[in-house]
Amino acid sequence: MSILAKNVTKRFGSFVALDNVTVEAPSGELVALLGPSGSGKTTLLRIIAGLEFPDAGTVQYRDDDITDRSARERNMGFVFQHYALFRHMTVFENVAFGLRVRKWPEDKIRSRVTELLELVRLDTMGHRYPAQLSGGQRQRIALVRALAPEPKVILLDEPFGALDAKVRAELRAWLRRFHDQFHVTSIFVTHDQEEAFEVADRVVVMNHGKVEQVGTPVEVFEHPANAFVMDFLGNVNVFQAQLKDGRVLLGDVELPVRQGAVVVNSNGKADVYVRPHELDLEAGAGDGNCLRGKVMHVNPAGAVVKVRVMVEDFGLMVNVDLTPDRYKSLAVRVGESVFVSPKSAKIFEPDYTI
Amino acid sequence: MGSLTTVPRAAKAEDPAWIRWTLTAVAVLLLTVLVIVPVVSVFVEAFADGWTAYWDNLLGDPDTRSAMLLTAVVAPVAVACNVAFGVAAAWAIARFHFRGRTTLVTVIDLPFSVSPVVVGLMFVLLFGMQGFFGPWLRAHGVQILFTPIALILATTFVTVPFVAREMIPVMEAIGPDEELAALSLGANGWQIFVRVTLPNVKWGLIYGVLLCNARAMGEFGAVYVVGGRIAGETNTMPLQVDMLFQGFNSPAAFAIASVLTLLGLVTLALKTWVEGRKKDLTQSHEDAKVES
Numbered sequence: 001m002s003i004l005a006k007n008v009t010k011r012f013g014s015f016v017a018l019d020n021v022t023v024e025a026p027s028g029e030l031v032a033l034l035g036p037s038g039s040g041k042t043t044l045l046r047i048i049a050g051l052e053f054p055d056a057g058t059v060q061y062r063d064d065d066i067t068d069r070s071a072r073e074r075n076m077g078f079v080f081q082h083y084a085l086f087r088h089m090t091v092f093e094n095v096a097f098g099l100r101v102r103k104w105p106e107d108k109i110r111s112r113v114t115e116l117l118e119l120v121r122l123d124t125m126g127h128r129y130p131a132q133l134s135g136g137q138r139q140r141i142a143l144v145r146a147l148a149p150e151p152k153v154i155l156l157d158e159p160f161g162a163l164d165a166k167v168r169a170e171l172r173a174w175l176r177r178f179h180d181q182f183h184v185t186s187i188f189v190t191h192d193q194e195e196a197f198e199v200a201d202r203v204v205v206m207n208h209g210k211v212e213q214v215g216t217p218v219e220v221f222e223h224p225a226n227a228f229v230m231d232f233l234g235n236v237n238v239f240q241a242q243l244k245d246g247r248v249l250l251g252d253v254e255l256p257v258r259q260g261a262v263v264v265n266s267n268g269k270a271d272v273y274v275r276p277h278e279l280d281l282e283a284g285a286g287d288g289n290c291l292r293g294k295v296m297h298v299n300p301a302g303a304v305v306k307v308r309v310m311v312e313d314f315g316l317m318v319n320v321d322l323t324p325d326r327y328k329s330l331a332v333r334v335g336e337s338v339f340v341s342p343k344s345a346k347i348f349e350p351d352y353t354i
Numbered sequence: 355m356g357s358l359t360t361v362p363r364a365a366k367a368e369d370p371a372w373i374r375w376t377l378t379a380v381a382v383l384l385l386t387v388l389v390i391v392p393v394v395s396v397f398v399e400a401f402a403d404g405w406t407a408y409w410d411n412l413l414g415d416p417d418t419r420s421a422m423l424l425t426a427v428v429a430p431v432a433v434a435c436n437v438a439f440g441v442a443a444a445w446a447i448a449r450f451h452f453r454g455r456t457t458l459v460t461v462i463d464l465p466f467s468v469s470p471v472v473v474g475l476m477f478v479l480l481f482g483m484q485g486f487f488g489p490w491l492r493a494h495g496v497q498i499l500f501t502p503i504a505l506i507l508a509t510t511f512v513t514v515p516f517v518a519r520e521m522i523p524v525m526e527a528i529g530p531d532e533e534l535a536a537l538s539l540g541a542n543g544w545q546i547f548v549r550v551t552l553p554n555v556k557w558g559l560i561y562g563v564l565l566c567n568a569r570a571m572g573e574f575g576a577v578y579v580v581g582g583r584i585a586g587e588t589n590t591m592p593l594q595v596d597m598l599f600q601g602f603n604s605p606a607a608f609a610i611a612s613v614l615t616l617l618g619l620v621t622l623a624l625k626t627w628v629e630g631r632k633k634d635l636t637q638s639h640e641d642a643k644v645e646s
Contacts, residue, residue, distance in 0.1 A: 049538060050538075051534055051537070051538065070537070071534070071537045071538045072537055072538075072540050072541065072542060075540070076538065077538070078534075078535065078538040080531055080534075080535060082531065084531035084532050084534065084535040085532075085535075086532055086535075086536075086549075086550060087532070087554065088553040088554060097536065097539055097541075097549075098539035098540055101536075101539065101540050101541045101542075101545055102540055145535075145539070146538075146539075148539075149539065149540060
């Protein structure tokens with residue numbers, strides 16, 4: 001049941017939406033295509049579905065080349081961002097649609113549709129019309145409608161994008177549980193990193209029609225392949241550092257970059273990437289390997305406290321994430337002086353500066 | 355705590371009463387003179403000689419009966435042709451970008467800009483004895499001009515825009531997503547069209563059909579030229595009205611005219627009803643889009 005999109009290129013006029021992209025969704029896995037708007041992820045999904053056709057490249061299902069087959073013949077469920085429910089049909093008829101066009105017998109249709117409606121706890125809504133449902137309910141119907149004809153592959157195009165946060169979280173969890181139970185090969189498109197990480201077995205990070213990195217959520221977050229991936233996945237601070245005697249220096253402060261990761265540039269400069277949770281704040285100068293700054297803003301909501309510090313010597317605004325306990329023990333407030341010290345940092349080849 | 359001062363109510367941002375009354379009166383007057391009086395007078399004239407004469411005029415004269423039959427055939431056939439063409443063209447234009455798309459849209463609008471008499475002339479140039487197809491037609495013993503076929507052709511041509519122009523914005527507003535969803539669920543082209551597209555566009559289609567039919571029934575200029583005005587054979591109702599009027603048979607002319615006017619009023623009523631249904635549907639589409 002694995003899907004392979006190989007060397008796919010797609011142009012819209014002069015705009016290159018996909019540039020020689022290869023993506024694989026192994027059998028039974030849930031793969032997320034993650035990237036900003038315009039990265040080509042939706043185009044790739046539609047090409048896999050057969051709703052668009054590539055200018056070059058192939059789509060393979062198992063070992064069959066299905067590139068030239070129409071969407072109708074591919075038997076892949078597709079869930080649209082804005083649901084695309086049939087507005088003039090009842091919920092029951094919506095879910096039954098895929099079965100009716102396949103001429104299933106009436107009793108089998110009835111039992112399958114009822115089973116699916118029960119699965120999403122909407123079995124009492126069968127006679128209603130889509131306009132009478134809430135956004136979350138509509139999306140659940142869209143999901144089971146795609147699942148009804150027992151497809152081998154499910155494709156989801158930003159399925160939760162149009163919903164509010166709480167409903168989104170519920171549906172995400174539902175999707176993950178469903179996948180754990182039924183193991184249907186699934187590919188879904190999202191621009192929300194948190195969503196991709198929560199739901200997917202494997203993440204494909206895309207940008208400007210190219211694949212930047214493929215891996216499990218942990219792999220991609222801990223070991224970003226380049227600056228784009230690091231910056232896209234969570235907030236990141238970028239420092240322009242000097243390379244001197246194999247050390248990476250920002251003024252007098254050494255940034256602890258991993259051994260062997262230093263790339264000597266012609267003008268001795270490098271961009272260094274530090275995640276907010278890889279910086280620490282101290283009330284005093286400590287061992288000296290720190291930058292002095294002023295607290296500009298504190299966002300205490302959530303599991304981390306986000307502090308924005310202005311490092312005046314370099315005119316840099318730095319984002320630091322602290323645990324609530326650490327923040328409490330520091331007892332710093334807006335306008336006060338703090339010292340920023342780096343715990344670890346990353347450096348990439350010059351090509352990938354953003 | 356200071357004392358409360360009453361603020362005088364802000365002057366309403368509205369024209370003074372006398373302007374409103376004057377403009378309304380002018381509008382009503384124009385409407386009465388240009389529309390209501392003529393319509394009423396048609397019926398007055400039609401019944402000038404009494405009820406019996408009225409029915410006699412309509413049903414007693416074989417030429418008049420044939421005119422009514424002809425209109426009852428020509429108009430629906432023209433509408434049917436244009437429904438087929440209009441739906442197909444609207445679907446192609448709304449869903450695809452192809453070379454010549456803009457040209458097609460312009461061509462659809464062409465009948466609007468051409469005088470119906472010129473349309474008639476065009477058919478004469480094509481199908482007349484000295485026309486482009488003349489020799490070929492004569493060789494095969496086929497006659498087009500001065501037969502009901504010509505009436506149908508001319509009427510169809512003149513009413514081409516009505517269905518198509520109505521369907522294009524409707525199809526664009528609905529969007530392709532539902533159709534793509536149906537495709538991904540395994541429906542073939544015909545199933546998508548019948549089960550998904552048609553139910554969504556039905557009010558726009560009905561509206562287009564109403565307009566097309568109204569125009570087809572009232573067509574005069576083009577059929578005047580291509581039909582040859584042969585009483586009892588190629589006179590539609592409007593042509594028969596003209597013929598009777600020219601023959602100084604006013605009551606008969608007005609009798610037929612009253613039927614046409616009545617059909618027009620029925621069309622107006624239906625049109626208003628369908629417009630209401632269309633607006634409800636469009637509103638629910640907009641609401642759905644906003645909500646999602």
